[in-house]
Amino acid sequence: MSPNRAVLEDAIDRGEEEGGNVEFKERLTRDTHLQDGRRASLAAQLRHRVLSGDGQATYVLGVTDDGGIAGVSPETFSETMDVLSLLADEADVYIDDVQTWGVEDGIVGVAQLKEGSVFDGDDKHIVVGTAGHVDHGKSTLVGSLVTGQPDDGEGGTRSYLDVRPHEVERGLSADLSYGVYGFDDDGPIRMNDPTRKSDRAQVVEAADRLVSFVDTVGHEPWLRTTIRGLVGQKLDYGLLTVAADDGPTRTTREHLGVLLATELPTIVAITKTDLVDESRLAEVERSIERLLRDADRTPLLIRRHGIQAAINEIDSSVVPIVRTSAVTMDGIDTLDSLFRQLPKTTDETGEFRMYIDRTYSVTGVGAVASGTIKRGEVEAGDKLLVGPFSDGSFKEVEVRSIEMHYHRVDRAKAGRIVGIALKGIREEEIERGMVLLPRDADPQPVREFEADVMVLNHPTKIDSGYEPVVHLETISEASAIYPDDGHLLPGDTGTATLRFKFRPYVVEEGQRFVFREGQSKGVGTVTSLHSS
Structure with missing residues (x-):
């Protein structure tokens, strides 16, 4: 629930006007608003509102025609959003953001809609899992990658990946963090402020190629959480950080062992190179090379062999090594070049399957299951099975909506990190380790x-x-x-x-x-x- 009621008040103050981009709807129902010619008429109305707003429209839901606060039940609000999503598809627009507020008689909401189709994605979207000892600059490096901003030397860009208050409101846990940036023909597309949902959504919308980061936990006592991040996500590559002023540690060896044991192609980034001289850098490189050879892997120094060699050779046995500094931004261009050109490694074919990593509940939407799609694809409106429950049974649910990095999408493919809003189940019924499958699947859970x-x-x-x-x-x-x-x-x-x-x-x-x-x-x- 959004604390900023000014958004609602501003929309009501602007009001419905002929030629304006604000529309009031108390409720939308399938039986009434999708029948006969009503659907086409409402889609045309929506299209008109968007064009009147230069590509954007605001729908205020749960209010009367004159802007009076009415409120609707959570179930009615969810159906209203379902119908609005279908109208948006027909009008060639998409729902960009939804905010809700509790009122005496239920819920009111403001939906922002934009012209164009939602991001459908392609085979170039890669997912990178990060690992490394605490204070080895892992989150700071990712923060500088996704923003293009240098660190202040105190880990300032790391805060972009910390869990923020708006994430706490949605029930997101503070263990794994996520970041995203992308590329188009002109180069990297980065975020000014990753803590803003709109910044992440804009990257997803604009990029031809996406790079999503699953940023794990560096503290040794939380190795279990790190393993979950590296094993439980559908990753294409691993990124292991080693601080130049510290060198490989026992935690470094633990994280590297997990990355290599799962046969994940991995890049080693030496961080904080601005803090040491060349002799120390060479010493750390040699330590990493010995560590990799002891694990029967072949190290490849990018500064010696070049970026293209790293792209051509990286696999489960060849590990590129790159020098970086989030303060001076050395090595950022190299990582950009790698992530822009590295091929996707995971197989996307087959029947839809997603193992659930996290759950939360959103007012007016209900239960949301979050995770990385293992294979296949899913669309809004799909009927799925969720389970197994402790007795081995499954429950049928319906996909209300799909969100990827705060951007609402109609469908999502394997490898995407998504939140799927589910109809027909409560959030407290869903547990990590459960799986989402097509309704006609015949799952056989085992002990x-x-x-x-x-x-x-x-x-x-x-x-x-x-x-x-x-x-x-x-x-x-x-x-x-x-x-x-x-x-x-x-x-x-x-x-x-x-x-x-x-x-x-x-x-x-x-x-x-x-x-x-x-x-x-x-x-x-x-x-x-x-x-x-």
Whole structure:
């Protein structure tokens, strides 16, 4: 709910005028406003309002024809937004933003509409997961990338990725942060202020190519959250930061291990190069090269081999290294060139599937499930299944609307980070690790699966019944491991049966996962499923 009621009051003060761009609607219903010729008439009215406003219109909802505050129920407001979205499609406009206020008799809202079609996206939208030790400049570097603004030396641009008050209002958690910038024929499209929803939406609308960042947590005690960010999102690339004044740390090794274990093509950015001299930079580069070679990866220094070599060679075994400074902006152009040209790596084909990472509730809209679409695409109005619940069942829901970086879209494809408003379920019923599937899917959730596993670190041996936390997609669940050979030692590769401790989940053959407990860590690949 927006605290700025001035937006509502200003729209009502302007009022409905012939030739104006403000329209009052108490409510819109499918039965009344989409029947016979009414739909075409209302779409023409909407088009007229937008043209009268030089490409923009304001619809005040929940008010009478003379601007009196009436208010409608949340259910009626949601239906009103559904109908308005359909009218917008027909009028070749889109809903850019919606704000709501609670009144005595329900809800009133202001919808801003703009001329043109919503962003449909293309295969060039890449998603980058960031990692790195706390204070190694990870969020600061991303902040400078998405804004084009140098840091003040105190981590000022980092604040652009912190959770802001308006995000707290929407129920967004403060663990993973998201940033976005893009490119068109003229170069980078950046945000002046990423904390403004309109700035992010403008980038999504204007860019021919988008780069979304999933910015993880650098503190070692929160490694579990970092693993969720790297494993639970549909990432194309990893970006690992190492501060020049500190060098690789144990957390650096942990994060690199997760990135490489999931076979994610990764770039290493040496940050804070403005704080050290050339000899120290060369020393840190050598340390990173040794670290990569110890992990059977080939380091590629971009300053020596060039940007095109990095683009051509980067994969799960070749890791480019770039020097950067958010203060002097050194290396920003190099990263721009990489992100502008790097190909998308994830497969977008197949039946729609999205593992849910976060949930929140929006007044007048209801439950919203957020995550990265794993494959396929989804459209507003689609009928989906959500689950599994603790008993293995699923519930049918309908897609009310889709939002991508605060920009309302009609449809979204695999790889997009989206919030999907769902009709037919309460927010408190949805949990992280659940999945959204087409209504005609036949999901078979499981408690047990077979996997090929590798133990990366463990103080002794892993015996049958050992219970780490398994991170698979957005699932984070305590699970028991039963090695086929009875036990596994550090460095061992073998087969094992894994069993979720509390509930079933949707799991597929070929999915990669990380298991961790304390300092123990391993990786695995699902090879077969056991029916529940």
